[in-house]
Amino acid sequence: MTDGRKNNGGAREGAGRKPKADEIKIIESMDAVKAPQEVWEALAKLVEDGNERAVRTWLHYRYGKPKDRIDLNTNTDMLTGFKIIRSHD
Numbered sequence: 001m002t003d004g005r006k007n008n009g010g011a012r013e014g015a016g017r018k019p020k021a022d023e024i025k026i027i028e029s030m031d032a033v034k035a036p037q038e039v040w041e042a043l044a045k046l047v048e049d050g051n052e053r054a055v056r057t058w059l060h061y062r063y064g065k066p067k068d069r070i071d072l073n074t075n076t077d078m079l080t081g082f083k084i085i086r087s088h089d
Helices: 020-033 036-048 052-063
Strands: none
Touching: 036 052
């Protein structure tokens, strides 16, 4: 169902994930500037110095990012003071 607009979504040029070949080209150009081993050694040095962001990055690569947890138990007392506004159609 269209609503009269010119572009209603769907496939379009430039949308979606880039081809694997493009990703490989970027990786190769990055490796040409700085070898991956040098980068890991620099990160390890920052970890040794106690840099919090470096430690977090190291742990994310080593063990993976922890799963986000969402507390679905809502305390209704926390919701006082809000006003529900309904749109008029």
